Amino acid sequence: MSRTDDTELIERCRSGDRQAFEALLVKYEKPVFNAAYRMLNSRDDASDITQTVFLKVFESFDQFDPTRRFFSWIYRITLNESINWLSKMNRLEPLAFEAADEGKGPEQEVDSARVSRDVQAALMTIKTDYRSVVILKHFLGCSYMEISQILDIPELKVKSRLYTARQQLKDALGGKH
Amino acid sequence: MAIEQKYTDLINADIDGEISASEKAGLQAFLDESAEGQALHDDLSSVCATLDAVKSEEPPPHVRHVIMNTVKPTQKPKESPGFLQILFATSAVKYAVTFAAGVFLTLSIVDSDQISDRAFDDVTGLVGTVSDPVNATLANSISVNKPDLAGTVSLRSAESMLILDFDLVAKSHIDIEANYTDRSIWFNGFGQLESEGTTISAETGRIRLGMNGKRRYAVYLHNQGGRETTVNLRFLADGRVVHEASLDYTTAR
Numbered sequence: 001m002s003r004t005d006d007t008e009l010i011e012r013c014r015s016g017d018r019q020a021f022e023a024l025l026v027k028y029e030k031p032v033f034n035a036a037y038r039m040l041n042s043r044d045d046a047s048d049i050t051q052t053v054f055l056k057v058f059e060s061f062d063q064f065d066p067t068r069r070f071f072s073w074i075y076r077i078t079l080n081e082s083i084n085w086l087s088k089m090n091r092l093e094p095l096a097f098e099a100a101d102e103g104k105g106p107e108q109e110v111d112s113a114r115v116s117r118d119v120q121a122a123l124m125t126i127k128t129d130y131r132s133v134v135i136l137k138h139f140l141g142c143s144y145m146e147i148s149q150i151l152d153i154p155e156l157k158v159k160s161r162l163y164t165a166r167q168q169l170k171d172a173l174g175g176k177h
Numbered sequence: 178m179a180i181e182q183k184y185t186d187l188i189n190a191d192i193d194g195e196i197s198a199s200e201k202a203g204l205q206a207f208l209d210e211s212a213e214g215q216a217l218h219d220d221l222s223s224v225c226a227t228l229d230a231v232k233s234e235e236p237p238p239h240v241r242h243v244i245m246n247t248v249k250p251t252q253k254p255k256e257s258p259g260f261l262q263i264l265f266a267t268s269a270v271k272y273a274v275t276f277a278a279g280v281f282l283t284l285s286i287v288d289s290d291q292i293s294d295r296a297f298d299d300v301t302g303l304v305g306t307v308s309d310p311v312n313a314t315l316a317n318s319i320s321v322n323k324p325d326l327a328g329t330v331s332l333r334s335a336e337s338m339l340i341l342d343f344d345l346v347a348k349s350h351i352d353i354e355a356n357y358t359d360r361s362i363w364f365n366g367f368g369q370l371e372s373e374g375t376t377i378s379a380e381t382g383r384i385r386l387g388m389n390g391k392r393r394y395a396v397y398l399h400n401q402g403g404r405e406t407t408v409n410l411r412f413l414a415d416g417r418v419v420h421e422a423s424l425d426y427t428t429a430r
Contacts, residue, residue, distance in 0.1 A: 021248060025241055033236035044320050044329060047240050054244045116231050137193070138228040144195055163189050163221075170224045 006070040014061045032078050038135045039082035041124050049081050072150045079132050122172035130165035188218045239328040239346045319422040332424040339398040346391045352413040353386040359406045362398050369394035
């Protein structure tokens with residue numbers, strides 16, 4: 001993730017450059033969508049969250065602190081929006097657990113789809129605090145320090161949550177993989 | 178015997194590649210002596226390998242298009258936030274856009290054979306109506322991901338109103354039928370965002386829509402008493418059904 005590139009794009013976004021915004025969208029749409037999807041276990045909800053996140057970003061460039069990294073900011077917004085959504089849905093009804101994937105067809109993709117489903121099912125069994133660190137580490141490729149900045153918690157806590165999360169995922173997966 | 182935290186930390190750091198050479202040497206010495214430690218290292222490595230093997234999901238193709246269409250009005254720097262900007266910043270942004278953009282709504286009502294006390298001779302009333310229910314509650318939604326048609330259709334409720342929110346991209350002309358069996362529910366309005374060309378006709382128990390390209394529009398149904406109902410959707414290309422889905426509205430929510 002190039003800090004310089006992002007900073008330049010953000011500056012252009014602040015000047016109302018839609019092409020710069022689209023460049024950020026192209027770069028971060030997939031990780032934002034994936035983070036939301038892994039938090040929520042629903043492609044539809046993840047699509048909504050992705051839209052909400054980018055619209056918030058678009059409207060809040062003036063609030064962005066240029067001394068921080070853009071991905072840190074947008075990932076934090078994504079996780080917060082996802083957790084707010086989960087909280088809202090839990091208040092209304094039990095979380096619907098839909099299949100993570102309807103199957104992609106070709107034989108060679110069956111195994112990967114099954115792994116994805118099992119991992120997703122396991123992720124949904126752990127608390128959102130733990131799920132967040134796993135998503136940042138394993139799905140967004142963040143370092144301990146970056147996770148610490150995104151979640152605004154000490155690195156020690158990142159490590160501790162990651163350790164607990166992995167233990168719980170190991171139990172949830174039950175030696176399936 | 179429980180493994181000391183400093184070693185569990187080192188095991189994690191090793192798996193994550195965030196370990197120094199001296200720490201690595203210390204960990205290795207520990208693992209050589211501790212079968213339990215080695216087992217933990219193996220277990221956690223296996224879990225991490227499984228997590229890392231999961232492929233990224235591709236976002237639905239319409240998401241980028243919807244976002245870029247929504248941010249179309251160029252943001253002017255150093256300008257106090259306007260009504261729409263404040264509205265866009267809310268958590269209900271997607272739907273706020275639909276409803277609060279009422280001033281931009283173009284109303285296209287082709288015909289209706291319904292008999293109700295809310296006839297369609299007052300389109301300004303419709304604009305006023307659709308501007309209000311920003312806090313509509315999501316009842317159900319479906320997604321469509323076909324080669325020629327992609328997007329979502331959501332069903333929302335706001336007091337005595339049901340709102341079908343269409344957010345679709347079609348490669349060529351698509352007809353959509355929305356059927357509902359409850360005859361006490363009647364068509365109450367239609368609005369679309371910054372586009373035109375969507376056609377609509379309404380009759381008792383059925384709405385027909387025609388669209389092409391990227392479209393975002395809402396169909397408003399009056400549902401006195403908030404009765405439970407199901408809206409059955411059929412998407413047709415050249416008269417051929419390409420997708421079918423149902424949206425339930427239940428009062429238990």
